[in-house]
Amino acid sequence: MFQIDRFGRVPIYEQIISQTQRLIASGVLKEGDQLPSVRALSQELSVNPNTLQKAYSELERRGICVSAPGNGRFVTVEAARIVGKGFLERLSEIQQISEELYAAGVPFERVVQTIHIAYGKEMKG
Amino acid sequence: MFQIDRFGRVPIYEQIISQTQRLIASGVLKEGDQLPSVRALSQELSVNPNTLQKAYSELERRGICVSAPGNGRFVTVEAARIVGKGFLERLSEIQQISEELYAAGVPFERVVQTIHIAYGKEMKG
């Protein structure tokens, strides 16, 4: 369910956060679903439980999941809505990169083509 | 000429690297231009000379600039070509983010609009 990159610059706990959010955004995880326990996931990923606790605490702080001590940790009702709001930040990332490509002389159509591919559409021509 | 963010995750020396490349990609720095000396730039930015040396060494390793000991450090002839090749990586970044936005239900047109803005074009409608 989760895939960890131990060599990149992004810390493990942030990878857990963003991957969880992505699973919710894409509908794989829905409201009421139980998240893997810190102990189980720590074994599966060979990661320290504290690291996962850190990730889950942050997700909880954001209102994306809630803990039921002794029971488990579950996706909230508002999770999808909250995660959805993050798209504005990602759009600004795209804008920033596009500005650099523009400055470097990469044609407009070349960038749009990339979006087409991501959205699984065919290019005309 | 350079702008340093001391709080982000990206180390200073990498900021110098990418900003130098951006200046070359956008044509501000051209073949034969002299780069600021490690000492001068270290004063201007309040950064340790070693940090800048590290950045410049990497730029040199990439063939983007060359050092003339006792004289200075200059942009190479191939710099623009080498830097230009980096656009493929940035396009794949855009593609990756777009795939997430697609999964999250953000409409295609919304992403393309962002590219329009970056390229300084007006949206039809």
Next chain:
DNA sequence: TCAAGTGTACTATAACAGATAGTACACTAT
């Protein structure tokens, strides 16, 4: 010639974030 400015090399240290190890306790379902 010599001073000033360039690049280069090296060691040592400080500072910080990330991750781990280990332990302990409270809660809940069965």
Next chain:
DNA sequence: ATAGTGTACTATCTGTTATAGTACACTTGA
């Protein structure tokens, strides 16, 4: 009761980044 949850805490290890300080070689130009 037992096993599985979450939670809290301290201590430690590690790697990266950045700094400090010093020394040396080279080139330019007054």
